[in-house]
Amino acid sequence: MKDEIFDITIVGAGPVGLYATYYAGLRDMKAKLIDALPQLGGQLTALYPEKFIYDVAGFPKILAKDLAENLISQAMQYEPTVCLSEKIVNLEKIEGGNILKLTSESGSVHLSKSVVLTLGIGAFVPRxxxxxxxxxxxxxxxxxxxxxxxxxxxxxxxxxxxxxxxxxxxxxxxxxxxxxxxxxxxxxxxxxxxxxxxxxxxxxxxxxxxxxxxxxxxxxxxxxxxxxxxxxxxxxxxxxxxxxxxGFLANLEFIQGWGLEIDKNAIKVNSKMETNIPGIYAAGDIAGYFGKLKLISTGFGEAAIAVNSAKNYIDPSSKFFPGHSSDFVPKKIKPG
Ligand SMILES: Cc1cc2nc3c(=O)[nH]c(=O)nc-3n(C[C@H](O)[C@H](O)[C@H](O)COP(=O)(O)OP(=O)(O)OC[C@H]3O[C@@H](n4cnc5c(N)ncnc54)[C@H](O)[C@@H]3O)c2cc1C
Missing domain, CATH: 3.50.50.60 (FAD/NAD(P)-binding domain)
Incomplete structure (x- = not known):
């Protein structure tokens, strides 16, 4: 529905954005996932689908496209709204600061109570x-x-x-x-x-x-x-x-006007993945802090922290710690 306000909007459907989307469902948040590309998976599907990955916990060896496929089915369990081929070019606060308005290149508007930016390296331009x-x-x-x-x-x-x-x-x-x-x-x-x-x-x-x-x-x-x-x-x-x-040239020019604190091509976050703007979080390759490792495994942890922080931000009565995933088995999945 037009102008529908979501609890959480995740911008960037790479591995980290997909995991954040799953986590938003786990926390019972009405979630939207947006990506500029026509497909989900970020770097995994766009840059190296046929490459093996060896350093994701639980998988001694997995093809990037298979990891993406697994992440997509995990993320889709809670039926988030997905918008593809939509590059977000503006993010601002409206209505006294409680609602975030995202605008895409084509002029579409998305409204949300919180936003997690999982933009990776931005638009992929090979050197x-x-x-x-x-x-x-x-x-x-x-x-x-x-x-x-x-x-x-x-x-x-x-x-x-x-x-x-x-x-x-x-x-x-x-x-x-x-x-x-x-x-x-x-x-x-x-x-x-x-x-x-x-x-x-x-x-x-x-x-x-x-x-x-x-x-x-x-x-x-x-x-x-x-x-x-x-x-x-x-x-x-x-x-x-x-x-x-x-390598790839990171094209992150589009975030310059969003009022976010940027350091060395990354959005500065604290240990709760909060940016300098309340309600906006960052995770994955785009998030920067002392000791950062740009890896999928690190990004997964950051996504969980960002979403739990966002949940607590939009509903301060909710707990930050989500509990264990087995307490929230989605209706469509039968416990094994
Ligand atoms: C060749 C290669 C091999 C690698 N091998 C490994 C490995 O073995 N192990 C490992 O841990 N890591 C590896 N990496 C790094 C890993 O791919 C990244 O750390 C990971 O993809 C980061 O995930 P992400 O979700 O943060 O970002 P990304 O995967 O970059 O996804 C970001 C998404 O955001 C979208 N986006 C960006 N800007 C906008 C916008 N304005 N509006 C809408 N959408 C937007 C992009 O289209 C993209 O889909 C490798 C990278 C490369 C290039």
Whole structure:
């Protein structure tokens, strides 16, 4: 219904927003979940659906898209209202400060007593390289995001980057691709120590101090020229695919005018996940505090805290501690 006031509105349907939505249902809050993308799952479905995740409690190994699927079915148990393809561009207080008004790019308005911002890294814009022919061959051998691992079967691949994404893709494609070379412009990697150890023990050819100079191919990538940045020496590699894992540029410009305290591309929160504006909370990658770890597992805990804080804010007579989930089995789920 138009102008319906929700108890809680969660902006951002990544893993953390989905878990917050589940938690809002658990706390019997009328919840709305909004995302700018046409699908749920955030980075899990948009950036690396086919990658394995090893560090989510309870799952020794799970594909990102399967984790997203599980989170979606958990979140949907309490039948929240879901609005997709809606980028929120404004958030302000109305009616004496008790109601929060969210406005999307298309002009739709959402009203809520509390808001949890789980915006992740904001709009996903992959960092690109200004190198001849890279742009022309995007989608024809040049990749920033991998949606289907099978296209690399039996192929020669070059991966560029030294962070988690580059190293994880190299490891995930080992055994699928015929040959993998990973180049990094320095000899210091930003990837997890454990992944790096696995990489150095793998069949991946790791070349440090190397950068991409040129991409070759008419209709599709056929090769790449890389160079040693210490002496300029060039090497030609016959590759059909080049994965540019250079990170993503966080586009969070849209939150600048919302009156929130921002520090280093993150919304500042306290230990209750409260922002500087009462009724507005943040969790997941977007939330910043001393000691922050940008991981899914940390985000889950933050989501639980944010939602319980919001519950207590809109109904001060309610307890902050939610009790145990087995006390709140949704009607649709039969206790096992
Ligand atoms: C390649 C790669 C591998 C990774 N591997 C791991 C791993 O193994 N383990 C791990 O713990 N973490 C990993 N991460 C990090 C992990 O994906 C993030 O920590 C996690 O996705 C953060 O979840 P989130 O819900 O906070 O944000 P996101 O997943 O970024 O979701 C945020 C959502 O908010 C939406 N949004 C943003 N702005 C707006 C707006 N204005 N209006 C509406 N919607 C908006 C976005 O569209 C997005 O769907 C990896 C990341 C990458 C890139």
């Amino acid at each position: 690109k390289l200004d190198i001849p022919d890279v742009q022309r061959l995007e989608g024809r051998g040049i990749h920033y995001i991998i949606k289907d691992k099978s296209i690399f079967k039996g192929k020669n691949i070059l991966i560029v980057g030294g962070g988690d994404s580059a190293v994880d893709w190299a490891l995930n494609l080992e055994g699928i691709a015929k040959n993998i070379t990973l180049i990094h412009r320095r000899d210091v990697f930003k990837a997890h120590e454990d992944s790096l150890k696995k990489l150095l023990n793998s069949t991946v050819h790791v070349k440090t101090f190397y950068e991409l100079k040129r991409v070759h191919g008419d209709e599709h990538v056929e090769g790449a020229t890389i160079f040693d940045n210490r002496n300029g020496e060039e090497t030609y590699l016959e590759v059909e695919h080049i994965i540019l894992s250079l």
